[in-house]
Amino acid sequence: MKPIVSIIMGSTSDLPVMEKACQFFEEMEIPFEVNALSAHRTPAEVSEFARSAAGRGIKVIIAGAGMAAALPGVIAAETPLPVIGVPIKGSCLEGLDATLAILQMPPGIPVATVAINGAQNAAILAMQMLALGDKTLMKKLVAYKAGLKQKIVKANQELEKLEYKYKC
Numbered sequence: 001m002k003p004i005v006s007i008i009m010g011s012t013s014d015l016p017v018m019e020k021a022c023q024f025f026e027e028m029e030i031p032f033e034v035n036a037l038s039a040h041r042t043p044a045e046v047s048e049f050a051r052s053a054a055g056r057g058i059k060v061i062i063a064g065a066g067m068a069a070a071l072p073g074v075i076a077a078e079t080p081l082p083v084i085g086v087p088i089k090g091s092c093l094e095g096l097d098a099t100l101a102i103l104q105m106p107p108g109i110p111v112a113t114v115a116i117n118g119a120q121n122a123a124i125l126a127m128q129m130l131a132l133g134d135k136t137l138m139k140k141l142v143a144y145k146a147g148l149k150q151k152i153v154k155a156n157q158e159l160e161k162l163e164y165k166y167k168c
Contacts (some may be wrong), residue, residue: 003033005126006058007119008049008075010038010065014088018064021086021123028127028140033058039070046071050078060126063111064119066090069098072111082129084122085111 005025009018018034025032037046053061061079063072064086072085087098095116102113114121124144131137 001031002057003031004057004059004130005030005032005123006049006053006061007032007034008037008061008063008071009034010036010069010071010088012036014064014066017088017117018062018086018119020120021062021126024120024123024127028137028144030127030130030137037071039065039074040068043074046074047078050075053079054081060084060129062086062119062122062126064088064122065102066095066098067092069101072102072113073105073109076105076109076111082126083111084125085113086119086122087113087116089116 007018007021007025009015014036022032022034035049037049039046050061058081061075061081061083063075063083065071066088067090069085069087072083076083085102087095087102089095090098099113099116102111105111112125114125127137127141131141
C-alpha cells in the first residue's frame with residue numbers, strides 16, 4: 001500500500017493538532033504518510049519532498065505550520081499537487097500570524113487554508129478532492145456527512161428530554 005496523502009508538519013510539536021488528520025484518514029481507510037519537515041531548518045529536504053511527491057503517488061499534501069508558517073507555501077511553490085495549509089496556534093499571536101502567512105500567497109502559488117488547528121477539516125477537504133475521481137471514497141464521504149447530520153438529530157432528541165421549569 002502506497003500513501004496518496006502526505007501530512008507534513010514543521011516539527012513534532014505540531015503532532016497533537018495534525019494527528020486529527022491522521023485519525024480521520026485511518027477511519028476512512030485512506031493511505032497516508034506523516035513527516036516533520038521545516039522550511040527554515042531543512043529547506044533542501046522540503047524542496048526534495050515537494051518535487052518528488054507526485055512521482056511517488058501522492059495526490060494531496062496537508063502542511064501544518066505555526067508562526068511564520070512558510071512550509072505550506074514553500075511546498076506549493078515546488079509541486080503541481082494541491083496543498084492544504086493548516087495554521088498552527090502559536091504562543092505569540094494565537095495562530096493569526098500563521099493564518100495570514102498561509103493565506104497571503106502570491107498569484108500562481110495557491111494554498112487552500114483551513115481554520116487555526118483545523119487539521120480534521122484539512123483531511124476532509126483532501127478526501128473531497130480525492131473523491132472526485134474515486135467512487136468508493138465518494139460513498140464514504142457521503143456516509144460521513146450523513147453521520148454528521150445524524151449526530152445533530154440525536155443531540156436535539158437529547159435536548160428535548162431536558163426538563164426545566166420554564167422550558168417550553
